[in-house]
Amino acid sequence: MPINGAQIYYENAGSGPETIVFAHGLLCNTRLFDYQVAAFKDRYRCITFDFRGQGQSEVTRSGYDMDTLTEDAAGLIRALDAGPCHFVGLSMGGFVAMRLALRQPELVRSLMLLSTSADAEPRENLFPYKLMCFIARWISMRLVAGRVKDLMFGKKFQTDPAREAEREVWRQRFFANNRVGATRAAKAVLSRLPVYDQIGAIRVPTLIIVGEDDIATKPEKARRIHERIAGSKLVLIPGSGHTVTVEEPAAVNAAVMDFLNSQ
Numbered sequence: 068m069p070i071n072g073a074q075i076y077y078e079n080a081g082s083g084p085e086t087i088v089f090a091h092g093l094l095c096n097t098r099l100f101d102y103q104v105a106a107f108k109d110r111y112r113c114i115t116f117d118f119r120g121q122g123q124s125e126v127t128r129s130g131y132d133m134d135t136l137t138e139d140a141a142g143l144i145r146a147l148d149a150g151p152c153h154f155v156g157l158s159m160g161g162f163v164a165m166r167l168a169l170r171q172p173e174l175v176r177s178l179m180l181l182s183t184s185a186d187a188e189p190r191e192n193l194f195p196y197k198l199m200c201f202i203a204r205w206i207s208m209r210l211v212a213g214r215v216k217d218l219m220f221g222k223k224f225q226t227d228p229a230r231e232a233e234r235e236v237w238r239q240r241f242f243a244n245n246r247v248g249a250t251r252a253a254k255a256v257l258s259r260l261p262v263y264d265q266i267g268a269i270r271v272p273t274l275i276i277v278g279e280d281d282i283a284t285k286p287e288k289a290r291r292i293h294e295r296i297a298g299s300k301l302v303l304i305p306g307s308g309h310t311v312t313v314e315e316p317a318a319v320n321a322a323v324m325d326f327l328n329s330q
Contacts, residue, residue: 070142073130076123077116077143081108085176086152089115090140090160092182092310093256094215094244096122099157102316103323111153111327116143118159120248131255137166141174150174153327157181157312158284159252165262165292168269177272177330179323182281182309184288185263185295188256196257204250208242215241221280221308237313266295273299274326276319278307300326 068075078097087107089100097115104113117124118136130139140163144150154175156164161183168175188196199211216225216238224230273296277289286303293301302322307315 068143068146070146071130071135071139073119073127073139074125075116075119075139075143077114077147078104079147080104080113080115081111083109083111086112086114086149088140088144088149088152088154089113090154090156090163091115091118091121092158092160093252094121094219094241094249095157095310096240098240099310099312100155103155103312103320106316106320107323112149114143114147114149114152116140118163118252120245120252126245126248126251131251133162133166133255133259136255137163137170140167141171144174151176153177153179155179155181155323156183158183158309159256162256162259162262165266165269168271168273169262169265172269172271175271177274177326178269179274179276179326180289180292181276181319182278182284182289182311183292184284185261185266185292186288187259187261193257196253200250200253200257203253204246208244208246208249212238212241218283219308219310221278221306221314223280223306224308224310224314233313263291263295266292267297269296272326272330274322275299275301276304276311276322277301278304278309278311278314280307281309281311283309 091099096117161180277286304318
């Protein structure tokens with residue numbers, strides 16, 4: 068679908084009087100929320116989409132900054148007549164979610180922020196992450212796969228013999244990323260501006276979820292958001308790293324269901 072100057076891929080599943088829109092994290096796509104869509108599509112209309120440059124959406128020359136991605140998400144919600152929606156954002160999707168709730172609150176019924184931060188990227192991360200981007204773009208994605216795996220998944224998921232096949236699926240999905248789109252998106256994530264001083268203005272019901280073993284956006288980042296957004300609820304997921312929707316889907320789904328039922 069053409070949105071804001073880019074062809075944006077989306078999927079629409081289920082039906083119901085209310086809609087949940089899911090926004091994925093960096094180096095991922097709509098598949099990040101398969102467990103959630105399966106759990107909620109009987110009661111809600113569930114929309115997942117790929118940000119520009121990732122998944123099946125168009126690799127554009129520009130437009131990877133968080134403000135443009137927020138306009139992309141808003142445009143999709145309007146085009147699909149999905150607002151006001153329950154907006155779920157994981158990591159980069161959470162960066163967009165907070166901006167959407169601040170700037171176009173009429174489109175948001177509630178907010179669910181997973182494994183994300185309202186701060187700028189920590190300075191100590193900038194050089195190693197930019198180096199990873201350079202290697203991935205100009206040499207090989209495979210050379211950074213190990214480090215990306217450790218950032219995205221906790222030790223429990225990585226070492227469980229019963230989930231070896233699942234780990235291989237995600238490994239192949241990582242290698243399937245378009246190198247140009249992925250590195251443009253990563254650079255935009257690294258250069259994002261903070262919104263911490265703004266999020267106190269968010270007034271919609273807000274759920275914050277973070278894995279206790281998340282090293283990409285550590286739990287203290289979630290606590291800072293929780294302290295800033297009045298009335299928000301914070302849920303820590305034991306045994307999970309950054310990609311909570313994949314690593315501990317049952318715990319995430321239970322937290323989301325409790326949150327939605329409380330409204």
